[in-house]
Amino acid sequence: MATIAxxxxxxxxxxxxxxxxxxxxxxxxxxxxxxxxxATALVGTxxxxxxxxxxxxxxxxxxxxxAYVSRLAIDMTELDDLLAEYGPEAAPLRKTLRAELGxxxxxxxxxxxxxxxxxxxxxxxxxETTRYRLxxxxxxxxxxxxxxxxxxxxxxxxxxxxxxxxxQPPDSSSRPFMTVVVLWLMFIFTTFSLSAKPNPTLxxxxxxxxxxxxxxxxxxxxxxxxxxxxxxxPNHLLRGALAPI
Numbered sequence: 001m002a003t004i005a006x007x008x009x010x011x012x013x014x015x016x017x018x019x020x021x022x023x024x025x026x027x028x029x030x031x032x033x034x035x036x037x038x039a040t041a042l043v044g045t046x047x048x049x050x051x052x053x054x055x056x057x058x059x060x061x062x063x064x065x066x067a068y069v070s071r072l073a074i075d076m077t078e079l080d081d082l083l084a085e086y087g088p089e090a091a092p093l094r095k096t097l098r099a100e101l102g103x104x105x106x107x108x109x110x111x112x113x114x115x116x117x118x119x120x121x122x123x124x125x126x127x128e129t130t131r132y133r134l135x136x137x138x139x140x141x142x143x144x145x146x147x148x149x150x151x152x153x154x155x156x157x158x159x160x161x162x163x164x165x166x167x168q169p170p171d172s173s174s175r176p177f178m179t180v181v182v183l184w185l186m187f188i189f190t191t192f193s194l195s196a197k198p199n200p201t202l203x204x205x206x207x208x209x210x211x212x213x214x215x216x217x218x219x220x221x222x223x224x225x226x227x228x229x230x231x232x233x234p235n236h237l238l239r240g241a242l243a244p245i
Contacts, residue, residue: 016193
């Protein structure tokens with residue numbers, strides 16, 4: 001959409017330059033020019049406010065998602081440590097945890113899994129299988145009973161975090177708001193090009209401003225894709241959470 005925004009805003013600017021030469025002089029001077037300037041300032045202020053709100057919203061959502069992923073990696077590591085401390089009886093469960101880590105990651109980072117030709121759904125979620133098998137462990141002493149209870153609580157936390165990550169919409173940015181912002185930017189740059197006769201300096205400045213506005217839209221859209229795009233939340237922390245046995 002950032003590319004589309006760039007093309008539309010650039011097209012509006014070029015259209016303004018073409019129309020200006022065909023307008024009567026009194027349409028772009030005097031009181032008319034003052035009204036155009038005030039209207040452009042009003043729309044520019046609205047655009048800045050809405051764009052700032054969109055950026056703040058998507059940035060907050062991105063940071064929360066990143067924190068959830070970090071928490072998931074910590075919980076996986078802690079669960080594995082508890083199972084190791086439990087004893088040899090939990091060794092098969094630790095192997096199962098590692099075997100299902102890959103499918104768990106693919107169920108969250110769906111685009112990466114699809115690009116790699118891997119399935120994006122799993123029949124049994126790692127934390128669910130772990131929790132079921134944890135209940136089957138038979139503690140031999142109070143220490144093992146305490147470890148089992150703690151491990152069950154962590155596996156429940158893992159399930160909740162995983163479901164929360166999967167339930168997130170693929171794109172948290174608001175498309176209607178972005179559409180309105182692009183239309184406002186088209187109006188602003190069209191009126192800019194109507195305000196003065198085109199020259200190399202004016203054309204260069206307007207082009208740089210269009211690139212900057214499109215770049216801002218691109219950043220908002222990228223932050224709205226925490227598990228896709230160029231700025232996605234990395235999964236290396238989760239992949240490296242469990243050391244080989």
